[in-house]
Amino acid sequence: MGKITLSQVRKSFGEVDVIPGIDLSIEDGEFVVFVGPSGCGKSTLLRLIAGLEDTTSGKIDIDGRDATLLPPAQRGLAMVFQSYALYPHMTVRKNIAFPLKMAGMSAAEQEAKVQHAAKILNLTNYLDRRPGQLSGGQRQRVAIGRAIVREPAAFLFDEPLSNLDAALRVTMRQEISELHQSLKTTMIYVTHDQVEAMTMADKIVVLNAGRVEQVGSPLDLYHSPRNLFVAGFIGSPKMNLITGPEAARHTCTTLGVRPEHIRVGDGPWQGVVGLSEHLGSDSFIKVEVDGIGTINVRAGGEIDVRHGDRIRLAPDMDKLHRFDAEGLALK
The missing domain is CATH 2.40.50.140 (Nucleic acid-binding proteins)
Incomplete structure (x- = not known):
């Protein structure tokens, strides 16, 4: 299960309120996109959910459990970053298996999970290659595979397609959407690109200066923007x-x-x-x-x-x- 609830979550850096206080509910299995201009707080909010940033105040529940003070490893979440963060000296197989090895899983179990993830992501023929021998899209799929094998309650994507060219971004958008349909796992995706938000999301959260301007389906936001900011941001x-x-x-x-x-x-x-x-x-x-x-x-x-x-x-x-x-x- 992957329901995530934020209750008056606030983040300050010194005297500056980056997230003034957000209430948000993300249902199990939803594909939710945080979208907004640079500096709106979307990546900070994702990092608060992941536990990579400490909340100043408020509460984060994951599957009904208070996770506000839990370290990242105990939250049951898997994060995919903009940078692939792969180990260049390791094969694709070893990169994907790394979190399982660190968890003490047997070699046989590791291999079974790696093969399953590789099949989902069309990486079976690349398991013995190193990251330097892969394209940008393939490297991002390896990073996603490393997240899949952990079987998380939710996937957190922090602008994962920013380093790819335009054509590959379209392909990867489709692949991530198909992955969501296949896994039925909660996904939270951060982007500044409203086209990505419109084409991928079940629910969009539009952020501006750390505040939620509107939450709704892509068509809700397109047809009924609640204010000028959303009206000017959504639509291309x-x-x-x-x-x-x-x-x-x-x-x-x-x-x-x-x-x-x-x-x-x-x-x-x-x-x-x-x-x-x-x-x-x-x-x-x-x-x-x-x-x-x-x-x-x-x-x-x-x-x-x-x-x-x-x-x-x-x-x-x-x-x-x-x-x-x-x-x-x-x-």
């Missing part, structure tokens, strides 16, 4: 945020509309095309709209617009987001 490209007379016309301080919810054609907004990015299936078009400012539009890949063209835009009125002067979403 980012939501257009409009102030001034156009927002006032909709009785709000800030009006939000996602690029994919704006159609090029007859509509109330007029503007001049600036930069256009044609990516094949999609085109991203920046339009300087009269009386509003720059609007980002996501259109089909076949659209024919050029720099300097004057076009009209029609926002989907059913999908507008309205925010008050405090930045909170209006119903």
Whole structure:
């Protein structure tokens, strides 16, 4: 079982509150992603759960047991870091088996568990190689394999894909998601990349300056951001945020509309095309709209617009987001 509950967990470094106080419940078997900009406290929060940082105050329960003061080795968790942290002189087999050897497990049991993890991660043919003979993705799979053999209550991933190129990141995202479906074990994953969060998570925790801005499923956060921070962070490209007379016309301080919810054609907004990015299936078009400012539009890949063209835009009125002067979403 891998239920983790945080009750008013706080972390301070001297006079600075990095985590002012968080309440959070992570259910057994959930894939939860902590997401937010650099410095928001997401890695610190993960390290508090792992026991690599001491809490200043508050309580951490793991499977109903108070783990706040337990050392990392007694929490039943396995952590995968951004750096692979593999022993370069050891084979893949020995790297994966290392925590089992340290626990005093017999050689036969170690080998059985290593073979099982290698099969799950497609590493069977690489067990006799050393890390220097592997690609970045394979090294990360070895690090994950070392976590799997421990059979933890939960896996903790601290930006594990940051060192990989773009194509390999996509592949590894899929592999980690499939691993979660296979193992049915709780996973907590830290990233600054909201695309990773949207594509992998059962539940996203959006953090800002150590505080939880919103918790929910990817689609909950996409369709119903509770404030301007979440609205601007979730979604790619980012939501257009409009102030001034156009927002006032909709009785709000800030009006939000996602690029994919704006159609090029007859509509109330007029503007001049600036930069256009044609990516094949999609085109991203920046339009300087009269009386509003720059609007980002996501259109089909076949659209024919050029720099300097004057076009009209029609926002989907059913999908507008309205925010008050405090930045909170209006119903």
